[in-house]
Amino acid sequence: MQIIRDLASLRAATAALRAAGRRLALVPTMGALHAGHIKLVTEGRKHADAVAVSIFVNPLQFGPNEDLAKYPRDEAGDLAQLRAAGTDIVWMPSVETMYGPDRATVIHVEGPAIPFEGEIRPGHFAGVATVCTKLFSQTQADVAMFGEKDWQQVQVVRRVVADLDLPVTIIPVPTVRDDDGLALSSRNRRIPPELRATAAKFPALLHEAVTAIHAGAPVEAALEAARLGIEEAGMPVDYVTIVEPESLGPWKSGPGRLLAVARIGDIRLLDNMAV
Template sequence: MKIIRRKSDLQALTGNWRRAGETIGVVLTMGALHDGHLSLVKAAHSRADRVIVTIFVNPRQFNNPEDLAKYPKTEESDARILGPLDVDVLYVPEPEEIYPTGFSTTISVSGVSDGLCGGDRPGHFDGVATVVTKLLLQTDADCTFFGEKDYQQLQVVRRVVADLDLKTEIVACPTVREDDGLAMSSRNLRLGSEARQMAPVIGRVLKSAANVIRQGGNVALALETARQALLVAGFDAVDYFELRSDSDLLTLTTADQPARLFVAAWLNGVRLIDNMPVATERSAQKVAAKLVEPV
């Protein structure tokens, strides 16, 4: 595995791959790699001849300077983890390779970025959209892989690629969870031992609320019950616990179409997010009806 820090060196290498007719799969990360990231690397190997993993802690998607300062930086251990996975390149660009002097362009996505993490973290998805576009262009990616845990981010990236006519295929991969159900995240490293034992409650509450809604329960009551359950369990605060459309992320009051539950909650100073699909009989019937509508 080559470790490359300069865009020009990377593009010289990808140019050689292109001339050889090879395809390129890319996994974009901010480091602190875990099994969720590694599942994306394995997925990339199944779809592309060459695999690039990027590590760049993007300052433009942090609206809180303290959060940026605390984000784990573990390049050396990340490189060791990737070693056995036949990754061709670990691209770790210096900040000036992404945001050179005079850089003044921001990509902003409306609609799917509204509310949820977009509401609680102003400017966050502008930073995500901008850096993802830069990295997809720099790596010349044919396909890139995103976990469904960050589902709003996934939808933002899909919108960017569609709207800007980028050639990259966006491949969604299932959320990878710990044995106790906690969604894997680099932020989990910042949980203390006591908070780490409490953290899986977020997945259990999410699953319980999804089951209530699937069985036709009152959505508003299910959401409020879930929010209170997290606070009673010891979470410091709940930023949101919402039901949204699976495709455009519009807020729903009934589960009459494919939907997801989304949650963000604070525990021991760490913001945890998760989501879960909700498919009810009514939503399945609605999808089936659309499939047989005349063209």
Template sequence: MEVFRELAGLRAALAAAAGEGREVALVPTMGALHAGHIALIEAARRPGACVVASIFVNPRQFGAGEDLSRYPRKELSDIAMLNEAGCDLVWLPPVEAMYPAGFATSIAVGGVSEGLDGAARPGHFDGVATVVAKLFNQVQPARAYFGEKDFQQLAVIRRLVADLDFAVEIVGVPTQRDDDGLALSSRNVYLDEEQRAKAVALPRALGQAARAIAGGTAPDAALAEARATLTAAGFDVDYVELVDAGSLLPDPPADRRRQLLAAARLGSTRLIDNLAVSPTI
């Protein structure tokens, strides 16, 4: 496995892979890797693929007062995990390589970015769209892999690719969870022992709401119960919403694919999760 911090070296390696007839698969990450990221690498390892993982803590997707300065950075262990998982190339650009002096461009994706986390974290998805567009241009992948845990982010990236004609297939990979159901996240390391025990209330509340809605309970009642359950467990709830799984618009009819999305805080740690609503219990 090769590690690159300069774009010229990365592009030379990608050109060599192309010369061998290998299609490039990209797994963008912000590091602090866990089993969820490794699932993305494993999904990307199709026969003949050249798997590229990027590690970049993107300052443009963090708002004022968010956790940019303390976001976990584990470069050496990340590289070891990627090597063991069978990654071929790692792109580790410094901030000045991604945003050199005079950088003045930002990409805003409308529609799917505007509610939920788009409302709770203004500017967040502009930062996501901008850095992902740069990564696509730098790496030129045939496919790119993203976790479905970040459901709204995945929708934003699909819209970005469709609207700007990027020649890349976006592949969503199912959410990876701990044994008790908590979605894996780099931010889980912020939770102390007591908070970690409480955190499982998030997937459980979503599961209960999903079953209730599928069984005929009015969505507003099921969502209110989920919010109350989370509040009682010690969460400060940003949102729990039922949306159309494609457009992310609220109040979807029952014959559409529907998704429950939630964001809530335990202390200073913000957790997100989502769950599909089955047409039957």
């Protein structure tokens, strides 16, 4: 496993892969890896001959009052997991390496980046779009693996790739859940043990809403029941809604996606489910 921290070495490594006719899958991460990330590595292996994982806590996608300083970091643990998973390249740039001393370019995205997280976290998706575009350029990956847990992010990155004609295919991977149903997230390790059972009510109530809708219950009634249940469990709700899966516009009929965010302490729980 190559651990690379400078761009020249990364380009040399990926150029060698291309010269040998080997396809490359990229798994972009911010570290603090869990089984969901390792699933992305495993799935990447199915679509390519080699897998590169980037570990970079991207300051550009954090707002001034968000949890950049608290974001969990575990370089030794991450590298051990990636080595065990058979990762070929780990790309670990510093902020200086990624952005340089005088960055002047940010990618602004509209469409699926505007509602929900785009409204609650201004500038977030500009940071995501910018770093992902740079990672695609730096690695020259053939495919990039993204977890469906961050559904809106997947649609934003897909739009960037399509609009900018980037030669990479985005492959979404289904959400990996813990035994209690909570979607795996690096931030979950910050949930106090005494609140874990409360947090697990979040996906359970969303699942109840989806089940009710499939059984013919009025959509708004099912969503409102989920909102009330989550709030009554002690988790303020940012939103619980159903959208058109790709545009994230209003859903009327056919396949939809339930998107939801609630808070437990200062931690935001994100989830989504097919409807």
